Amino acid sequence: MKFNPVEVINPKLYKDIFPYAEIPKIKFNNIQLPMDVSENIWITDTTFRDGQQSMTNMNSEQMVRLYEYLHLLDNGSGIIKQTEFFLYSQKDRNAVEACMDKGYEFPQITSWIRANKEDFKLVKEMGIKETGILMSCSDYHIFNKLNKTRQEAMKMYLDIAYGALENGIVPRCHFEDITRADFYGFVVPLAKNLMDLMNESKINVKIRACDTLGLGVSHAGVELPRSVPAIIHGLKYYAGVPSSSIEWHGHNDYYGAVTNSTATWLYGGASVNTTLFGIGERVGNTPLEAMIIEYAQIKGNIKNINLEVIKEIEEYFEKELRYDIPPKTPFVGKEFNVTKAGIHADGLLKDEEIYNSFDTGKVLGKPPLVAINSYSGISSIAYWINSYFSLKSKEKIQKSDERLITVKNKIDEEYEKGRTSNISTEEMEAMCNMYVLNNKYAYNNKAI
Missing domain, CATH: 3.20.20.70 (Aldolase class I)
Incomplete structure (x- = not known):
């Protein structure tokens, strides 16, 4: 053993930093170390x-x-x-x-x-x-x-x-x-x-x-x-x-x-x-x-x-492993890129880049979605359909499409009855197929 430790009689427990009865402390010395990123990490x-x-x-x-x-x-x-x-x-x-x-x-x-x-x-x-x-x-x-x-x-x-x-x-x-x-x-x-x-x-x-x-x-x-x-x-x-x-x-x-x-x-x-x-x-x-x-x-x-x-x-x-991933976990949760704000949904409909920092659909296979609830407007419903069914260019549903009004009315009826939960994916898919898409599309733009 060429290099010996500094031997101590009593253990050094840093009680000024880790007082067990309190939350640990952060002490600053203001020493700025140079960044040094390796070529291979x-x-x-x-x-x-x-x-x-x-x-x-x-x-x-x-x-x-x-x-x-x-x-x-x-x-x-x-x-x-x-x-x-x-x-x-x-x-x-x-x-x-x-x-x-x-x-x-x-x-x-x-x-x-x-x-x-x-x-x-x-x-x-x-x-x-x-x-x-x-x-x-x-x-x-x-x-x-x-x-x-x-x-x-x-x-x-x-x-x-x-x-x-x-x-x-x-x-x-x-x-x-x-x-x-x-x-x-x-x-x-x-x-x-x-x-x-x-x-x-x-x-x-x-x-x-x-x-x-x-x-x-x-x-x-x-x-x-x-x-x-x-x-x-x-x-x-x-x-x-x-x-x-x-x-x-x-x-x-x-x-x-x-x-x-x-x-x-x-x-x-x-x-x-x-x-x-x-x-x-x-x-x-x-x-x-x-x-x-x-x-x-x-x-x-x-x-x-x-x-x-x-x-x-x-x-x-x-x-297989019966492990529940929290839905809002970044990049992997089911709701990590699901917006619930109506104004955000309107922005997504106009230009996805406004409220999505990268193409999550292309990179992760997870396009951004909007949650449909009592606060959702026509823009949210239009964006939900286009994103969920992967509709492109001319296939896209515009927020001016009158067929969306029927879906909006059905959603409003649910909340007038006292519902508090979001409209589920299964419910939205069924309503959109029935009133807007005429069962032409299923999830991921596959024809039924």
């Missing part, structure tokens, strides 16, 4: 590991199907670079073997193991090239959970990493609770020791910075330990960790999962860890689909990624 997935612990466990067949969906979504781009699995149950091992048999380049299959050398045998027997290893970094964990000194904890972690390298396995070191850890007193020495092991073995060593309680802050000028820019910058420039070996794993406890992951990319980390729809411990992880959108905005493209596959994955989650 990517996404990793932990749906099968961290994600599924928060919902009904998937069987082997379901995991294999979702792996296929991730492959189709990535579509050879390499943006969704890896996904990780448990190896402890026969169900998980069966799923891993079936996924490996697919022979896909992306996402690559990795694993997660406990911090003991016996588990490396399992990783090696299955032919997996990389595994995650838990390395708790804060004194909350070192002193209060492991009952060790910093020196003892660091030695244990390095022994385990060395065991991985002895077996020719890439260790992905999960720096648990990094946003409450003594960065220069423990995190940097541990990372520097790991980089020494990497240089000696000529095998890559990765560091996953785990924001276990979602306490990371993406603002500029924030003090450690909560500053994401300072953590990523510090790992790269004070600990000598290359960008390609820096990964962020965030949770959404303080609504910061996406912004903290983006800050990782902006300040020098190459990889962010995610789950489909943000499933995960407590309030969840960073949503994979959100980071694809962030990637697109930072890099100006999404290479070959096929975003329309997300719609298929949504349907699989809801029908």
Whole structure:
């Protein structure tokens, strides 16, 4: 152990920042760090590991199907670079073997193991090239959970990493609770020791910075330990960790999962860890689909990624896994681009770009819609028909079309009777076919 931690008699718990009886504090030092976006950035997935612990466990067949969906979504781009699995149950091992048999380049299959050398045998027997290893970094964990000194904890972690390298396995070191850890007193020495092991073995060593309680802050000028820019910058420039070996794993406890992951990319980390729809411990992880959108905005493209596959994955989650995606979830919820304001509906009818920031129909297979309720006018009904039935050019219904009056009257009658809920999609489809379209169209512009 070339670099020793700063040993302390009492754990450093940052009680001025984390007074347990109050909401945590953000302390500012106004230090502005330079942005440093790597040429290559990517996404990793932990749906099968961290994600599924928060919902009904998937069987082997379901995991294999979702792996296929991730492959189709990535579509050879390499943006969704890896996904990780448990190896402890026969169900998980069966799923891993079936996924490996697919022979896909992306996402690559990795694993997660406990911090003991016996588990490396399992990783090696299955032919997996990389595994995650838990390395708790804060004194909350070192002193209060492991009952060790910093020196003892660091030695244990390095022994385990060395065991991985002895077996020719890439260790992905999960720096648990990094946003409450003594960065220069423990995190940097541990990372520097790991980089020494990497240089000696000529095998890559990765560091996953785990924001276990979602306490990371993406603002500029924030003090450690909560500053994401300072953590990523510090790992790269004070600990000598290359960008390609820096990964962020965030949770959404303080609504910061996406912004903290983006800050990782902006300040020098190459990889962010995610789950489909943000499933995960407590309030969840960073949503994979959100980071694809962030990637697109930072890099100006999404290479070959096929975003329309997300719609298929949504349907699989809801029908096969019985998982309800909140309807207003950005980009994936059923109502994420459904407007309820009449004036917005009129704007959409005139020019979709007025109230839709990109062509969600073309990119996501989800055209913008309007909700039909007691406040909906003729414009809303006309737009709903054109969007829902994918009517183009001359087929489009104009708001001056007198047939719309009949539909509007039927809707008004419902609310005069005391109805309070929106008119459902099924009701609208039936009324529009009957009174406007004469059963000429079904959903997605397919003739009945």
